Amino acid sequence: MDFFEFLFDRFQQFIGYTAFGNMTWGHIIMIAIGLIFIYLAITKDYEPLLLVPIGFGILVGNIPFHPGLKLGVYETGSVMNYLYFGVIQGVYPPLIFLGIGAMTDFSALISNPKLFLIGAAAQFGIFGAYMIALFLGFTPQEAGAIGIIGGADGPTAIFLSSKLAPDLMGAIAISAYSYMALVPVIQPPIMKLLTKRRERIIRMKPPRAVSKREKILFPLIGLLLTCFIVPSGLPLLGMLFFGNLLKESGVTKRLADTAKGPLIDIVTILIGLTVGASTQATTFLTMKSIGIFALGAGSFVIATTTGVMFVKFLNLFLKEGRKINPLIGNSGVSAVPDSARVSQMVGQQYDKSNHLLMHAMGPNVAGVIGSAVAAGILLGFLY
Amino acid sequence: MNLRKIFLTVLVGLTVYANSFAQYSSDLRINEVQAVNENGLEDQFGDHVPWIEIFNTAYNSINMQGLYLSNDPSNLTRYKLPYDTRFKIPQRSHLVFFCDGNSNKGNFHTNFQLDSEGVVYLVDGDGITIIDSVSYSFSKADISYGREDDGANKWIYFESGTPQQANIPAQSNHNAESFLEYDPIGIGMAIIAMFVVMSALVLSYLTFKYVSRLYRSDWKKKKVIAETNPEEEESESISGEVAAAIAMSLHIYVHQMHDLEDTIITIRKISKTYSPWSSKLYMLRPWPHKKN
Numbered sequence: 269m270d271f272f273e274f275l276f277d278r279f280q281q282f283i284g285y286t287a288f289g290n291m292t293w294g295h296i297i298m299i300a301i302g303l304i305f306i307y308l309a310i311t312k313d314y315e316p317l318l319l320v321p322i323g324f325g326i327l328v329g330n331i332p333f334h335p336g337l338k339l340g341v342y343e344t345g346s347v348m349n350y351l352y353f354g355v356i357q358g359v360y361p362p363l364i365f366l367g368i369g370a371m372t373d374f375s376a377l378i379s380n381p382k383l384f385l386i387g388a389a390a391q392f393g394i395f396g397a398y399m400i401a402l403f404l405g406f407t408p409q410e411a412g413a414i415g416i417i418g419g420a421d422g423p424t425a426i427f428l429s430s431k432l433a434p435d436l437m438g439a440i441a442i443s444a445y446s447y448m449a450l451v452p453v454i455q456p457p458i459m460k461l462l463t464k465r466r467e468r469i470i471r472m473k474p475p476r477a478v479s480k481r482e483k484i485l486f487p488l489i490g491l492l493l494t495c496f497i498v499p500s501g502l503p504l505l506g507m508l509f510f511g512n513l514l515k516e517s518g519v520t521k522r523l524a525d526t527a528k529g530p531l532i533d534i535v536t537i538l539i540g541l542t543v544g545a546s547t548q549a550t551t552f553l554t555m556k557s558i559g560i561f562a563l564g565a566g567s568f569v570i571a572t573t574t575g576v577m578f579v580k581f582l583n584l585f586l587k588e589g590r591k592i593n594p595l596i597g598n599s600g601v602s603a604v605p606d607s608a609r610v611s612q613m614v615g616q617q618y619d620k621s622n623h624l625l626m627h628a629m630g631p632n633v634a635g636v637i638g639s640a641v642a643a644g645i646l647l648g649f650l651y
Numbered sequence: 652m653n654l655r656k657i658f659l660t661v662l663v664g665l666t667v668y669a670n671s672f673a674q675y676s677s678d679l680r681i682n683e684v685q686a687v688n689e690n691g692l693e694d695q696f697g698d699h700v701p702w703i704e705i706f707n708t709a710y711n712s713i714n715m716q717g718l719y720l721s722n723d724p725s726n727l728t729r730y731k732l733p734y735d736t737r738f739k740i741p742q743r744s745h746l747v748f749f750c751d752g753n754s755n756k757g758n759f760h761t762n763f764q765l766d767s768e769g770v771v772y773l774v775d776g777d778g779i780t781i782i783d784s785v786s787y788s789f790s791k792a793d794i795s796y797g798r799e800d801d802g803a804n805k806w807i808y809f810e811s812g813t814p815q816q817a818n819i820p821a822q823s824n825h826n827a828e829s830f831l832e833y834d835p836i837g838i839g840m841a842i843i844a845m846f847v848v849m850s851a852l853v854l855s856y857l858t859f860k861y862v863s864r865l866y867r868s869d870w871k872k873k874k875v876i877a878e879t880n881p882e883e884e885e886s887e888s889i890s891g892e893v894a895a896a897i898a899m900s901l902h903i904y905v906h907q908m909h910d911l912e913d914t915i916i917t918i919r920k921i922s923k924t925y926s927p928w929s930s931k932l933y934m935l936r937p938w939p940h941k942k943n
């Protein structure tokens with residue numbers, strides 16, 4: 269072997285180690301999807317706190333490399349694999365729920381508790397998607413994990429899919445976050461289709477003032493009520509109510525500030541990046557992933573529909589002056605606060621002085637509780 | 652006296668310290684056995700031979716040196732584990748021994764061989780105390796018999812062995828399978844689950860609707876108002892504009908709060924800037940000059 273042959277040989281070996289040498293069409297497609305996510309987040313402001321880490325994670329996860337170098341998220345011993353541990357073992361979602369609890373004001377719900385029911389009704393999207401997924405040939409565990417997309421709650425979707433269908437977790441998480449970002453696009457046509465003009469201009473009574481004592485008791489009673497019925501929802505509900513108690517107790521401001529600030533930010537970065545990186549083309553680009561995206565859209569549509577229709581049903585039994593504007597029915601899906609903003613936005617189109625945001629926050633936070641309860645049920649039945 | 656106290660304290664401290672790192676061989680368990688190995692774990696020579704797995708249930712490392720392994724109840728000291736640093740099992744970890752009757756292959760090979768049916772003993776250094784034992788019987792090759800979970804009491808058969816790894820039974824989800832069998836379209840699940848979700852949230856609704864009145868601080872006051880004029884509360888709904896104006900007023904009040912302007916002056920900054928009016932030089936009378 270002469271000198272030039274040696275150099276050429278080594279150069280060829282080097283090329284084999286580069287991303288160009290391992291590139292497939294799947295990687296190119298996934299990188300394009302990652303770039304679209306980042307574009308949507310930065311230019312359209314669609315859920316930037318989630319789509320930027322996920323989009324960048326997709327880029328990181330789809331840079332092709334020679335296997336065995338302990339680089340990929342699925343390779344034991346790699347840095348990404350260590351970070352991914354928090355996802356597959358369901359560590360990150362409860363921590364995010366802690367932060368959500370610490371930043372959520374449940375006053376709207378406490379002042380008008382019947383909004384709980386709207387949050388419950390919207391969870392039908394989960395089980396509607398579960399039925400369709402079963403019909404399409406998914407296993408019960410996979411169907412349960414896919415159905416939870418309809419809960420419109422990213423951490424819950426990740427938590428449940430990591431337990432029931434770890435192989436599908438990447439697709440489910442991406443689908444859930446994508447549709448959460450697209451709530452302002454998906455929900456308004458359904459809301460308008462299902463309501464009449466006179467229903468859209470219903471004015472609701474302003475929420476009453478909620479005392480501090482009520483706010484403190486809410487997480488305690490809420491925890492005991494929901495977790496006694498569905499103990500399998502404890503990781504999510506426990507942390508949600510604990511975070512809320514930190515906020516409302518008034519004596520743990522530092523802890524609440526950490527939970528809703530640095531802690532949730534760190535966990536969001538880690539969960540976004542690793543979930544994005546888990547969408548390696550080799551495992552992500554399958555027919556199942558396409559099916560999951562279709563079912564995710566279906567579950568969102570069902571959840572919005574049932575939420576709005578349930579309010580209309582409820583109005584049949586309510587006296588004039590106490591009726592609920594059905595435009596807040598969509599907020600039962602727990603994409604906080606986007607779906608509540610959609611209620612406000614659509615409501616404003618028909619009556620500029622009718623502010624639905626605070627009313628919509630009630631079912632919105634009830635939806636968070638409802639989807640966590642639903643996840644607990646699916647976990648209890650199918651795990 | 653003081654020296655005695657110090658001595659006792661040090662003695663107790665050392666005892667506690669030593670105990671915290673004490674190695675209790677009783678924390679060891681025979682965790683898994685595979686007596687008929689045709690396609691399973693290979694030894695360092697590439698041979699498929701019977702093996703047993705020992706699990707350290709403790710949270711400190713334990714050295715197995717000096718303990719005994721045996722398959723003969725009449726001879727519990729059949730194979731003494733010699734000095735070997737590799738016999739130190741870290742906390743919650745596993746160690747595999749090949750029971751092929753060929754101890755000249757290395758320290759991890761016992762001098763007895765397991766049959767398809769029999770008993771294995773793990774015996775303490777005194778050669779009498781049985782730390783753990785298990786009876787097994789294999790009807791086919793390559794299955795293993797192990798604790799359901801590492802260190803658990805229940806023993807089950809595994810379709811394939813899990814040497815040096817946690818004992819995890821084959822993935823079979825009876826819950827999900829039964830749902831698929833009895834509820835193939837998922838309507839049962841939907842009904843049950845929605846019923847449970849509804850129950851949880853209806854219960855929450857009722858609780859916060861009725862029970863919350865008990866602890867509302869203004870409950871008594873409201874009751875009095877309701878009794879005197881039940882219609883009044885209904886008619887006292889505040890419009891969104893009024894609520895916004897009140898909120899804005901409160902915001903301005905809280906964030907732009909300052910002293911009453913006509914009674915108190917708040918001096919925020921004190922500085923001594925130069926001015927000829929306050930200059931000492933100009934305030935002093937000039938030094939008298941003597942004129943000649």
